[in-house]
Amino acid sequence: MGNKIGVTILTGFLGAGKTTFLNNLIQKYPNTKFAVIENEFGEVNIDADLVIDNQEDVFELSNGCICCNLNGELREVLRKLLNSGKKIDHLIIETTGIAEPDGVAAAFIGDPSIAQLFEINAAIGLIDVKNFDFAVKNHPVAMKQITFADYLVFTKCDLATEEEIKNIKFQAKLINPLALVDQVTLDQFVTKDIINLNSYQSDKVEERTSFVPLNHQHQHGDVVSHSFSFEGEVDAVKLEMWLSVLFQLQFEVIFRFKGIFNIQNEENKVIIQGVRNESKIEIGSVWEEGEKKWNRVVIIGKGLKREPLEKKLKSILAPNATIL
Numbered sequence: 535m536g537n538k539i540g541v542t543i544l545t546g547f548l549g550a551g552k553t554t555f556l557n558n559l560i561q562k563y564p565n566t567k568f569a570v571i572e573n574e575f576g577e578v579n580i581d582a583d584l585v586i587d588n589q590e591d592v593f594e595l596s597n598g599c600i601c602c603n604l605n606g607e608l609r610e611v612l613r614k615l616l617n618s619g620k621k622i623d624h625l626i627i628e629t630t631g632i633a634e635p636d637g638v639a640a641a642f643i644g645d646p647s648i649a650q651l652f653e654i655n656a657a658i659g660l661i662d663v664k665n666f667d668f669a670v671k672n673h674p675v676a677m678k679q680i681t682f683a684d685y686l687v688f689t690k691c692d693l694a695t696e697e698e699i700k701n702i703k704f705q706a707k708l709i710n711p712l713a714l715v716d717q718v719t720l721d722q723f724v725t726k727d728i729i730n731l732n733s734y735q736s737d738k739v740e741e742r743t744s745f746v747p748l749n750h751q752h753q754h755g756d757v758v759s760h761s762f763s764f765e766g767e768v769d770a771v772k773l774e775m776w777l778s779v780l781f782q783l784q785f786e787v788i789f790r791f792k793g794i795f796n797i798q799n800e801e802n803k804v805i806i807q808g809v810r811n812e813s814k815i816e817i818g819s820v821w822e823e824g825e826k827k828w829n830r831v832v833i834i835g836k837g838l839k840r841e842p843l844e845k846k847l848k849s850i851l852a853p854n855a856t857i858l
């Protein structure tokens with residue numbers, strides 16, 4: 535992460551346990567100086583008062599949602615934070631239960647002055663196992679939160695049976711095959727090194743993408759997750775053109791995009807992540823000698839049909855490539 539301040543985004547539907555988790559998280563790292571941005575969709579920000587105040591800097595963004603009308607204000611707070619001269623090791627943003635986390639993440643990737651100083655570390659999605667069905671059936675945003683998370687934490691497991699938890703974990707993994715999963719109960723400390731997940735680093739993307747089933751499709755309501763793997767070299771210009779169309783014109787329906795590409799004349803893997811209408815392109819590890827040069831792409835979104843995507847992927851490839 536270099537000298538940049540790592541950013542963890544906490545997402546999850548209303549009442550999923552974000553503030554509870556945040557407090558546990560802060561306590562887990564007594565030597566880390568956190569700044570916390572609390573966003574609540576009401577004029578009075580109650581959550582900010584519920585954050586245990588271990589001399590953390592808690593900023594409140596109320597009466598709106600940072601994924602939309604408060605995005606400018608979020609940028610303003612980040613600038614203030616930097617100009618304050620205070621030592622900050624890590625920033626946690628707790629979004630409202632109805633926020634689309636990609637809008638928050640996009641601010642860190644799309645704004646060069648912010649991206650220079652902050653780096654998204656991971657998006658944590660909390661899922662209340664007792665309310666999972668209700669939330670995903672009735673609120674498309676809950677589904678979007680799950681698709682965007684790098685790490686899914688199941689809460690209120692103390693209130694559910696083993697069978698219920700297993701079933702919900704299974705469904706959530708189908709919706710978001712890229713995410714790591716874990717579970718907590720009330721007041722239980724987080725065991726994973728949450729602030730160092732580094733999910734946006736190219737090696738972690740490579741690692742997670744390799745766990746996704748090959749050439750798979752899964753549908754949950756109108757949210758569908760497609761994975762593709764194919765051999766052959768990709769034409770960089772054609773890929774860029776396709777992605778710019780995808781991210782500029784279709785970002786409303788593309789919730790998540792991660793890909794590892796074998797680009798023509800490039801010795802290293804090229805890692806591409808799409809966050810709303812922004813994309814992050816990084817050079818990954820070198821293709822090892824004898825390693826099969828698979829391109830792997832995972833696209834999760836609303837009502838996405840497989841055939842046009844497959845056709846598009848074929849069109850960016852050199853003629854000898856085959857999609858399996």
Ligand SMILES: Nc1nc2c(ncn2[C@@H]2O[C@H](COP(=O)(O)OP(=O)(O)OP(=O)(O)O)[C@@H](O)[C@H]2O)c(=O)[nH]1
Binds near residue numbers: 553630721
């Ligand atoms: N039994 C049980 N209760 C929990 C657990 N996690 C959170 N809660 C309770 O659930 C309620 C909501 O938790 P919060 O942490 O405020 O949830 P939130 O996601 O921040 O809520 P909003 O900001 O309203 O979206 C609180 O009463 C918590 O004490 C859990 O694992 N088990």
